[in-house]
Amino acid sequence: MDLNFVEAPAASLxxxxxxxxxxxxxxxxxxxxxxxxxxxxxxxxxxxxHVSAEVLKDGHDQLAGRILVHGPNDxxxxxxxxxxxxxxxxxxxxxxxxxxxxxxxxxxxxxDRFGTWRGDLKKxxxxxxxISLELLEGAELIQSAVEIASGVSRDKLxxxxxxxxxQSIDIPQRSAIALDPELSRVMALHVDPGTLTRYxxxxxxxxxxxxxxxxAWYEMFPxxxxxxxxxxxxxxxxxxxxxxxxxxxxxxxxxPPIHPVGLTHRKGRNNSLVAGPEDPGSPWAIGSADGGHTxxxxxxxxxxxxxxxxxxxxxxxxxxxxxxxxxxxxDHPWVKNHPDWFNIxxxxxxxxxxxxxxxxxxxxxxxxxxxxxxxxxxACKEIFLFWVARGVRIFRVDNPHTKPFAFWEWVxxxxxxxxxxxxxxxxxxxxxxxxxxxAKLGFTQSYTYFTWRNAVPELRSxxxxxxxxxxxxxFRPNLFANTPDILTEYLQKGGRPxxxxxxxxxxxxxxxxxxxxxxxxxxNVPRDPGSEEYLNSExxxxxxxxxxxxxxxxxxxxxxxxxxxxxxxxxxxxxxxFHTSENDQILFYRKSAPENELFIAVNLVPDQVxxxxxxxPLGDLGIGDDQPFEVEDLLSGERFGWRGVRNYVRxxxxxxxxxxxxxxxx
Numbered sequence: 140m141d142l143n144f145v146e147a148p149a150a151s152l153x154x155x156x157x158x159x160x161x162x163x164x165x166x167x168x169x170x171x172x173x174x175x176x177x178x179x180x181x182x183x184x185x186x187x188x189h190v191s192a193e194v195l196k197d198g199h200d201q202l203a204g205r206i207l208v209h210g211p212n213d214x215x216x217x218x219x220x221x222x223x224x225x226x227x228x229x230x231x232x233x234x235x236x237x238x239x240x241x242x243x244x245x246x247x248x249x250x251d252r253f254g255t256w257r258g259d260l261k262k263x264x265x266x267x268x269x270i271s272l273e274l275l276e277g278a279e280l281i282q283s284a285v286e287i288a289s290g291v292s293r294d295k296l297x298x299x300x301x302x303x304x305x306q307s308i309d310i311p312q313r314s315a316i317a318l319d320p321e322l323s324r325v326m327a328l329h330v331d332p333g334t335l336t337r338y339x340x341x342x343x344x345x346x347x348x349x350x351x352x353x354x355a356w357y358e359m360f361p362x363x364x365x366x367x368x369x370x371x372x373x374x375x376x377x378x379x380x381x382x383x384x385x386x387x388x389x390x391x392x393x394x395p396p397i398h399p400v401g402l403t404h405r406k407g408r409n410n411s412l413v414a415g416p417e418d419p420g421s422p423w424a425i426g427s428a429d430g431g432h433t434x435x436x437x438x439x440x441x442x443x444x445x446x447x448x449x450x451x452x453x454x455x456x457x458x459x460x461x462x463x464x465x466x467x468x469x470d471h472p473w474v475k476n477h478p479d480w481f482n483i484x485x486x487x488x489x490x491x492x493x494x495x496x497x498x499x500x501x502x503x504x505x506x507x508x509x510x511x512x513x514x515x516x517x518a519c520k521e522i523f524l525f526w527v528a529r530g531v532r533i534f535r536v537d538n539p540h541t542k543p544f545a546f547w548e549w550v551x552x553x554x555x556x557x558x559x560x561x562x563x564x565x566x567x568x569x570x571x572x573x574x575x576x577x578a579k580l581g582f583t584q585s586y587t588y589f590t591w592r593n594a595v596p597e598l599r600s601x602x603x604x605x606x607x608x609x610x611x612x613x614f615r616p617n618l619f620a621n622t623p624d625i626l627t628e629y630l631q632k633g634g635r636p637x638x639x640x641x642x643x644x645x646x647x648x649x650x651x652x653x654x655x656x657x658x659x660x661x662x663n664v665p666r667d668p669g670s671e672e673y674l675n676s677e678x679x680x681x682x683x684x685x686x687x688x689x690x691x692x693x694x695x696x697x698x699x700x701x702x703x704x705x706x707x708x709x710x711x712x713x714x715x716x717f718h719t720s721e722n723d724q725i726l727f728y729r730k731s732a733p734e735n736e737l738f739i740a741v742n743l744v745p746d747q748v749x750x751x752x753x754x755x756p757l758g759d760l761g762i763g764d765d766q767p768f769e770v771e772d773l774l775s776g777e778r779f780g781w782r783g784v785r786n787y788v789r790x791x792x793x794x795x796x797x798x799x800x801x802x803x804x805x
Contacts, residue, residue: 164202164248164336165195171612172342178579179343180612182236183352188344191231194223194248201258203251203327204230209341211240211559220327223251240559242344249334253280253326257318264314271306274313278303281322284329292325345555350458350533351562351583352615353710354390355646355700356653358622361394361439361448362419363656363682371419371681374435374444378451383686385455387693388700392452393460393535393653395623397445399427399436401468404491404500408680409666412500421678423464423537424501426471432522442529449530460564461526464537465519466492467503473518474503480515482506507543516546523554523561533562539577540567551581564617578614584651589618589644593629595726595743599717602648602728611713618645618652623678626663626671633745635661636792639695640745643797646699647730647739650710660684660691702773702799708732722751725790729756736760738770741797742790750789757784762805770800778803 169192171180182188194202204221221232236242260273281300288296302308302316316322361377384392400420407414414420422436429437435445449459467473473480474489481503482490492499509515523534539547554561565582567574578585587605592598605616620641621630630637638661645652656677666672675682686693703709708730720727724744730737742749755762762768767782774795788798 162336163196164250165193166204166246166248166336166338167193167195169246169338169342171608173579173609173613176340176342178613179241179345179581181345181347181351181583181615183347183349184236184239185349186236186346187233188236188244189231189233190221190244190246191229192246192248192338193228194230195228196250199255200250200252201225201254202228202230202248203254203330204232204246204248205327206232206234207245207247207337208234209243210236211238211242211346218328220324221246223254236344236346239346239348241555242346243341244344245341246338247335249330249336251327252334253277253284254323256280257323260314260317270310270314274303274310274317277317281326283331284326287331288325288329292329295322295325296329345581346559347562347583348560350390352712353650353703355388355703356391356393356460356617356619356651357384357387357389358393358395358653358655359384360422360656360677360682361397362422362436363677363684365681366683368681368683371438373438374440374448378448381452381455381457385457387659387696388704389457391458391460391533391653393533394462396422396425396462396464397435397439398422398425398432399429399434400424401427401470401501403469406501406679409674409676410672410679418679419681421501422462423466423678424468425464425466426468426473428470431467431471431473433525446529453530458533459531460533460535461531462537463522463534465505465542466537467505468501469503471503477511477515479509479511480505481509504541507546516550519546520550520553523550524558527554527558527561532558532560533564535564535566536582537566539565539582540569540573544576544580547577547582548580555581575610575614584615584617586619587616589616589648590620590622590625590627593627593743595720595723598644598648598726598743602715603717605649606713606715608713615651615712616649618649619654620645620652621655621658623655623673623676624671626665626673628671629745630661631663631665634663635690635692636745636796638663639692639796640741640743640792642692642695642699643739643741643799644726646703647709647737647799648715648728650703650712654696657682657684659686659693659696660688698774706730706732706735706737706773706801708735708737716756718756719754720751721754722749724749725751725753725788727751727753736802737773738800738802739797740788740790740800742792745792745796748789748791750787752785752787754784755781755786760802766805768805769803771803773799773801 173180190206194204196202203223206219206221207216208219209216219232219234221230223230256277260270263270278300281296285293285296299316299322303313361374362372364377364380365372400422401424405414405420407418425432435442452459484490489503492502492504551563562583565577565585567577568586574585588601592601638658664674666674708714711732714731715728717728726741726743728739740753757764764783767780769778769780771778790796
């Protein structure tokens with residue numbers, strides 16, 4: 140019989156406290172949970188869910204607890220045991236989440252009469268006292284559990300009770316039976332339902348597939364993949380890039396909107412108000428006479444061509460992520476068929492998007508609280524389901540913080556109800572509380588402020604915040620190093636070394652990271668001084684690139700992605716700790732996993748040589764202060780013999796911007 144995973148008796152699933160306001164047993168501070176259980180925590184399939192709670196009662200009784208777990212498609216609750224620490228009034232246990240989908244769990248506790256009896260029995264045995272009556276009392280306790288048990292458990296308990304009652308057996312033999320840990324575990328699974336107290340709510344878990352917690356993203360405009368700025372790329376020409384991306388080690392190829400682009404107020408090059416006859420416009424101005432969010436731009440090909448692209452990506456070990464942008468060009472079919480879904484101004488015109496002084500005349504925002512909001516929400520849900528049916532399982536959601544939070548909680552739940560493998564990335568560069576709120580509501584991953592964190596203090600502070608257990612339980616950061624909208628000053632001024640620095644940081648600080656096309660070529664020319672917009676932005680024109688151009692960092696990307704796949708420490712989020720570098724221009728941190736200890740040092744000044752002495756936590760590693768040990772730089776393959784807490788590094792950004800040291804010995 141598997142004592143770690145059995146069905147809970149049906150009678151144990153209801154409250155036993157009746158009309159008593161305060162139950163005899165208090166279950167408090169249940170961990171993990173978010174805001175008293177209002178929101179689900181997030182785990183990845185195969186993870187161990189650790190559960191603990193303070194369990195309190197008056198008197199001297201020993202207490203016990205167990206976890207009740209209900210997984211996707213389960214027809215009954217399952218029981219997992221918990222251990223009880225008397226001095227802390229703490230129950231602890233765990234269970235494995237082995238399927239994707241939505242789970243529930245809660246805790247039951249009780250006064251453990253058998254455990255109390257067993258503890259008293261052991262004390263009297265140790266004191267050399269007569270325990271013959273105690274053994275008979277134990278037999279009665281076991282017999283009461285026989286009435287609840289069934290099958291093999293019932294037989295085991297019945298035999299144990301008979302043996303304890305049998306006075307023809309000597310005391311030492313009967314004592315050994317009474318103190319057998321196996322007997323305690325079986326007894327814990329067959330508790331009188333009338334003695335149980337259940338925690339007041341069922342807590343939730345969203346269990347995602349592995350790619351939710353660890354993946355390398357690459358953003359690519361398929362329309363620029365024709366090999367010429369004079370020709371519009373197609374899904375078929377974009378397929379030619381897939382082998383390159385697979386060789387570089389990416390997991391996900393993310394496409395900006397692939398839908399028909401509107402003509403009315405189409406933006407020209409560099410976001411000019413007047414488009415030329417060949418200007419493709421912004422793909423975020425969605426919708427034309429050729430269709431809306433469930434159509435593809437005709438110049439890219441057909442729906443069948445898109446499905447072919449998805450299949451080809453899968454053949455190279457890549458998944459396709461699709462941009463989900465809930466906004467419309469003035470030519471979108473919804474504007475004609477459902478004008479009430481938009482914001483109508485006093486003069487009868489539809490309001491276009493603005494972020495003063497910027498104006499987006501080519502985009503109409505939706506009014507999610509219009510009178511016909513239910514039909515609008517359903518239409519937005521159907522967009523997701525349309526693309527899910529065509530093989531898309533990952534969506535990057537554009538500006539979700541500008542749409543109702545209630546909508547996101549509803550629509551993500553609706554999509555994942557039948558498609559639990561679908562993942563959602565929140566592109567919300569907004570205030571911290573709103574970014575975190577969207578994650579709580581169901582977004583699988585989130586963009587972050589990492590893009591603008593460049594100095595040691597701000598990187599340490601921000602990443603420490605993101606990797607704290609109370610945040611990491613629901614917020615999975617995706618560290619994009621750049622986007623089509625964001626070319627940071629650090630990249631503009633730091634040249635090639637700056638791109639290598641940001642790549643190394645993004646790919647090793649978080650298990651999820653991404654880059655946008657051109658990063659590997661170190662594209663860093665802004666449209667205007669002080670602007671984060673690219674000159675000749677791909678948002679408004681087709682681009683031709685030579686992926687092997689001099690100065691590229693393809694080798695860095697390939698090496699780092701390989702290291703990420705080979706080292707479990709880089710596939711986890713909450714295992715990050717920062718350590719002392721005597722030079723505050725070098726960031727020094729540790730990523731730790733069983734038998735995989737990594738120490739990473741990065742020079743944050745892209746145009747200066749930096750030297751430092753790094754302080755290693757030898758005590759945590761089980762290494763003596765004078766004990767020699769060896770580390771390997773996974774970026775170069777070099778090995779170094781070190782001794783003691785303090786060890787020296789020199790980082791010349793013209794040659795190397797950092798080290799990824801793996802502890803080789805001891």
